[in-house]
Amino acid sequence: MGFFNIMDMSVDQIVLQLTGITKTFGKLVANENISLYLRAGEILALLGENGAGKTTLMNILFGHYVADSGHIEVFGEPLTPGSPNAALTHGVGMVHQHFTLADNMTVLDNITLGTEPLFAIKRGSRAARKKIQSLVDRFGLEVDSKALVKHLSVGERQRVEILKALYRDSRILILDEPTAVLTPQESENLFVTLKLLAEQGLAVIFISHKLKEVIGASDRCCVLRHGRVVFESKTSETSAEKLARAMVGGDIPQTSKVVQEVGPEIFRLQNVSISGQDGTTYLNDIDLSLYQGEILGIAGVAGNGQAHLADLVSGMISPGSGQLFLAGKQLKKITPAAMVAHGVGRIPQDRTTTGLVGDMTIEENMVLENYKQKNYSSFGLLRFNNLRKRALDLIAQFDIRCPGPKATTRQLSGGNMQKLILARVLAENPKIILACQPTWGLDVGAATFVHNQLLAAKKRGAAVLLVSEDLDELLGIADRIHVIYHGRLTPAVSPEATDVSALGLAMSGHADVIAKRLPRSIPKDSQEQAGEVAQ
């Protein structure tokens, strides 16, 4: 049994050394002369905005790409470039942002999958179970090994991924944006686990763009920008402010939230429920009011019904029961076209599959919702001159970086795709704006642009419904926040009356604690944070 003894490794030994890694894709320099080292027993945070080169670097480490130059040493041995197995056999394990588990198999099967002979008579030998149990005990990775993965929460699935890596005797663990899908409390648990791993001599790299958790959980941090290492420091000797400046490469753009008098109610959901064909309840008796001149936030962990809420407001689905009111009038016909006609501007969560037709041009995508207007088509013919004029105007107004209005939208970066959708929506002066995860995957500059546009729309009297999993975003620009959990909404609170930990508890089902006050019953692991918040 190749079960290593972690204690054999001396702390401070350099276990991973990347030297002078350069990788280019055509003209794009994804990694430029990157050198990194990792010691046993330390947690290194790798920071950077989207497109800074973090993922490319990890893909090179795992043999998916071959670097143009540079080399990698693991435990003093050079790593064969371009071999996905090399990293694994050298004890480097990776936990991906999107889990790679088989939903219909048990935890035990998932962990041992691929490590046992193909024609073994019995899966999950006693030795395997014993090894898993010892890992669970040692690192506090509590999970039921007999449970089916599809029944696990996101946090538990992540623990299975970590166990999977440890079971394969990984001594270096890399986690890609591990907290993206977790509630704040689950994130805290994760960092406790990572600390335990590091204390026992493992080396951990976690990739993130969230400064707070980097400051809280890492020993050392390293910032990538435009493919280069631009900043490296012990975490104790730096600050969130310094890291942010290094990531962005200058001053951080500011959003300016203005508190203003709200107008009359413009949109209301009343007793709305939506169930699936199999009886699953997605939305359970929802009441929601949206006023002119406000941003109403919907917080929640993905899969709690916010997608159905967004689809409903987009007109993609009809409610199973309950009513929708727009400016006091009940909506009978709920279709995408009807919602557009009623002045609902919709920014979908998925830019590429829902928002844009990637193989059509920018000018064509700009009129996807209103090509039938007289201005854009007459006698059945598209008025391409007007299409082009609108595209050029909006490209200038929203600073969309593109080769021109005739370029396909597939060629655009994520931020510019989002600007295009924003431009298309805001150009129609919508009364109501539905924004689903509008800054997901955007860099700080683009995210701030989106926030400022939403704030400007609010200022001119639009009502904004902001569905987001990013609590900092909600606390930053929303005027009121609902939390959605298992298809139900908590009462709305103002950002001033709540905080990340209270929202986080509400997101995991403790609806009574959405307001910033000491709750009666809270889970053990979150007592510490909740305790800081005096009533």
Place this chain on the structure above:
Amino acid sequence: MRIEARENVSWLAKLAAPAVAAIIAMAVCAILILWTGASPVEAYSLLFSGALGSKFAVSETLTRATPLIFTGLAAALAFRAKLWNIGAEGQLYLGACMATWLGTGMFDLPALVMVPLLFLAGALAGGVLLLGPTLLKTKLGVDEVVTTLLLNFIVILFVNWLVFGPWKDPMAMGWPQAAPVIDSAVLGQILSKTRLHWGFAIALFFAILSWVLVRFTSWGYEIRAVGLNQHASRFAGIPVDKVVVRTALISGGLAGFAGVSELCGLRGYLTLDLSPGFGYSGIVVAMLAALHPLGVVLSALFVAVISIGADSMSRSLNISNYISEVATAISLLAVLASMFFSHYKIRWR
């Protein structure tokens, strides 16, 4: 090995790709010709002179291209909307049935009214035939590949029954064929002493019209959007189902045109060999043209050249004229591969 997307594919490369593909296809076929013991050089020179070597040869090629343009357009428009219409063969025959029913003496009108009327009726028949599978697709999610394909056999068996039964022409010496269309329903010749009829000109006209539809109209915009990203189209408020149904009517109508044109321009009467698979060849024609309506004309001509040329070559060299079908198939594969390679490259490591 790894597949990587090419950036900024030039127009030259896009145009060169099909040409290279045609050369590769000819080279592969040359091996087959060598295998039969003939000289590829001689075979190809016979093929091209047989298809393009004289006024008569050219007229035969254009005549053969006519139904292929119609069925190619039918496939191209439907495929643009991701409606997989494999039923052009049946739609063609039903169009021809309609023209036979109305054009064999039920009434008589001046040719200038009669011919458009028959085309319209044939298109309606083809369109309605495709409407069924399309509604099953949009309402119930039934796979239209299966339903349109199987409808072909139903229609052909129906025609079989007609020409052996109620429509059998007593003057045809016992052959299973319907009565000939009346004089005012006949499409005239473009060139005297050839078989090239006005159907070819009508096909060209509809190719241009289809291009205008796809490129410049709001209907074409809807077809492209729905085909390229149905989900985003639905989200944006485009009536996806309506667009698909409308496209089905147009596509089926074009295939119906092919039947009317063959019947009134070339054969004169309905038989079971009216189409040697023009409906299926139309799919190949559309794919070779990358679903571009004007490209359909070029690829229909290409397929017609090969099939007419191969007929004449096989007579002279005693090679089976199946070589033309092999050549067409290899050309299609080569063109699809070349289109792939003009957009992607393979890196070996």
